[in-house]
Amino acid sequence: ATTGSTPAQQLARPLIMQLGVRILEARNLIAADSNGLSDPYVNVRIQGDDHSKQRTKVIPKTLNPRWDEDFKMRAPDRVSSLEFHVWDHDKVGSNDPLGFAVINFSSHYATLTQAGQTLDLWLPLLEVKHGELHVIVTITTMDPPAPLIVSILPPP
DSSP states (O other): OOOOOOHHHHHHSOOEEEEEEEEEEEESOOOOSTTSOBOEEEEEEETTEEEEEEEOOOOOSBSSOEEEEEEEEEEETTOOEEEEEEEEOOSSSOOEEEEEEEEEGGGGHHHHTSTTOEEEEEEEOBSSSSOEEEEEEEEEEEEOOOOOOOOOOOOO
């Protein structure tokens, strides 16, 4: 007899979400450089998954950058949030934080439960005096993961 998962067990397996993340722009960022401006970029990641981290390009000398960059991220359906960290790029020394924002998926569960649904949000940046980040998040697919196939070969 062969063993395998039953349809009920397959349905109980977590789904995989394909997230489309568009980082559009920021406004009213804090100035981190001596010229009264910043050279901002954004790191985005799924909370708790450092391998998911992706980064925008640096936009030099502005407090109101426009990136208009798209990222695809794969995540289990139980992902709790997306984190956006805005940084000032420095050629010498370490980069300076310009704030961060979080999209908590439990707050948007009704919108994000179906593929194709979109969140278009201006997120306030935390731990800084001012600044906002404009992002769009879309679930493009929600599929069960591919089955794991294991072949056992006899010893040589």
